[in-house]
Amino acid sequence: MNQCVICQTNRAQVIRPKNGQKICKSCFLEVFELEIHTTIVENNIFPNRGERVAIGASGGKDSTVLAATLKALNERYDYGVEFVLLSIDEGIHGYRDDSLETVKRNAIQYEMELCIVGYDTLYGWTMDKVVEMVGRKGNCTYCGVFRRQALDRGAKQLDISHILTGHNADDIAETVLMNFLRGDLPRLGRCAEIMTASPTSAMKRSKPLKYAYEKEIVLYAHYRELDYFSTECVYSPEAFRGNARSLLKELEKIRPSSVLDIVRSGEQLVHDAIGPNKLRYEEQNEWYEGGKGSENDKHILGNLKSPPGHGTTHQTTDGSRIQTIGVCENCGYMSSQPICKACVLVDSLNKTNASVGVSLGGGQTIH
Amino acid sequence: MSADTIPLKIELAGGLELLFDNEKKLNVDLPAKMEDGAAANINYLVEYLCVHCMKDPRREMFQLNGTVRAGILVLINDADWELEGEGEYELQPKDTILFVSTLHGG
Numbered sequence: 001m002n003q004c005v006i007c008q009t010n011r012a013q014v015i016r017p018k019n020g021q022k023i024c025k026s027c028f029l030e031v032f033e034l035e036i037h038t039t040i041v042e043n044n045i046f047p048n049r050g051e052r053v054a055i056g057a058s059g060g061k062d063s064t065v066l067a068a069t070l071k072a073l074n075e076r077y078d079y080g081v082e083f084v085l086l087s088i089d090e091g092i093h094g095y096r097d098d099s100l101e102t103v104k105r106n107a108i109q110y111e112m113e114l115c116i117v118g119y120d121t122l123y124g125w126t127m128d129k130v131v132e133m134v135g136r137k138g139n140c141t142y143c144g145v146f147r148r149q150a151l152d153r154g155a156k157q158l159d160i161s162h163i164l165t166g167h168n169a170d171d172i173a174e175t176v177l178m179n180f181l182r183g184d185l186p187r188l189g190r191c192a193e194i195m196t197a198s199p200t201s202a203m204k205r206s207k208p209l210k211y212a213y214e215k216e217i218v219l220y221a222h223y224r225e226l227d228y229f230s231t232e233c234v235y236s237p238e239a240f241r242g243n244a245r246s247l248l249k250e251l252e253k254i255r256p257s258s259v260l261d262i263v264r265s266g267e268q269l270v271h272d273a274i275g276p277n278k279l280r281y282e283e284q285n286e287w288y289e290g291g292k293g294s295e296n297d298k299h300i301l302g303n304l305k306s307p308p309g310h311g312t313t314h315q316t317t318d319g320s321r322i323q324t325i326g327v328c329e330n331c332g333y334m335s336s337q338p339i340c341k342a343c344v345l346v347d348s349l350n351k352t353n354a355s356v357g358v359s360l361g362g363g364q365t366i367h
Numbered sequence: 368m369s370a371d372t373i374p375l376k377i378e379l380a381g382g383l384e385l386l387f388d389n390e391k392k393l394n395v396d397l398p399a400k401m402e403d404g405a406a407a408n409i410n411y412l413v414e415y416l417c418v419h420c421m422k423d424p425r426r427e428m429f430q431l432n433g434t435v436r437a438g439i440l441v442l443i444n445d446a447d448w449e450l451e452g453e454g455e456y457e458l459q460p461k462d463t464i465l466f467v468s469t470l471h472g473g
Binding site for chain 1: 445470471
């Protein structure tokens with residue numbers, strides 16, 4: 001029998017990918033939580049007692065594990081913060097409606113307030129309607145742009161200025177790989193940061209699970225019998241991320257530390273190659289950030305031209321662009337363009353819609 | 368119980384159940400010996416599940432290169448299969464084998 005190297009009593013049930021340690025179930029649950037607490041303390045994620053903080057909750061494994069551990073840690077170590085679950089309803093039948101039911105149960109289980117913001121009320125369009133209009137190719141662009149704003153808008157409605165997301169080490173390593181393969185150094189830097197804040201927005205975003213392996217998140221959810229929902233978006237093939245993910249999982253099989261090594265490489269590359277001062281906001285809606293955006297975004301949105309005078313774009317000697325931020329003239333959301341991407345997309349949807357003569361219930365642009 | 372088969376409890380989670388007609392638990396009587404006469408192991412079980420139980424045609428979502436696809440965790444009686452010899456682990460009667468995907472989103 002393999003014995004746990006920590007308690008030296010119980011049967012080992014887990015091999016930790018980061019260091020190969022063989023440990024038992026109860027020691028695993030303990031070190032997993034302790035490491036997240038360490039991440040929180042070392043990065044000063046909760047500087048203000050009494051603050052209300054939103055957890056972006058999808059009902060999936062990552063955000064469910066995030067909510068469960070944060071509830072436990074907040075009670076154990078007394079961060080003195082109050083958590084609110086913030087969910088986005090993209091309006092995708094057969095995908096989001098089931099996972100939202102999970103979030104509703106989580107809200108009761110973890111005794112947290114729940115706020116659901118829908119694309120239909122924010123933008124006048126559900127993703128089902130967007131796909132009906134634009135087809136399955138490129139619809140992820142709409143969803144990615146809409147989602148990022150939706151989280152911010154939802155938090156604002158709640159008078160909250162800090163959003164936590166469930167991005168784990170594997171998510172970040174994938175994004176580092178993707179940005180590396182694209183030669184996108186500014187995004188590579190941002191995606192590896194644990195906390196991001198913008199100079200023009202009060203909204204702060206943090207990833208407390210940044211150093212947690214996906215494998216350990218799934219094991220944690222399994223051993224604690226957490227209630228989560230797994231599904232795949234019915235519209236998203238996500239080809240490029242899928243390849244990066246497969247590559248990462250194959251690498252992990254051969255050398256389990258690869259995942260965290262790539263995360264560390266992302267941090268170091270940026271630190272050494274660009275330096276934090278030059279890391280500005282290349283583009284405003286950073287839906288790539290550590291996240292699950294689409295490789296089509298850049299292609300489609302690359303066609304949007306920015307007139308001079310709003311925000312400024314500097315071409316640096318290495319050819320990368322650095323932009324400064326203004327606000328959208330239409331909706332007031334921060335934007336590097338006169339009109340933010342969400343408003344541009346909504347406007348194009350409404351125009352297409354009018355031209356084909358389909359009437360739309362509640363279809364209005366945002367103000 | 369026939370000596371020619373091994374009774375097993377199979378569990379599917381994390382989205383893998385979608386490949387098995389949403390069945391989260393299966394009882395399987397696996398042939399005790401593989402074609403070459405050796406004792407049945409996890410890799411053989413995976414092959415058996417693909418042929419006899421999986422409803423979805425996308426076999427590569429579960430099995431790749433003769434074993435479980437990377438990114439799917441395997442727990443043998445609630446312990447990481449890496450502790451038990453992975454695909455080469457020889458199955459014992461009444462083992463519970465959990466396959467849980469880490470590849471699906473929320």
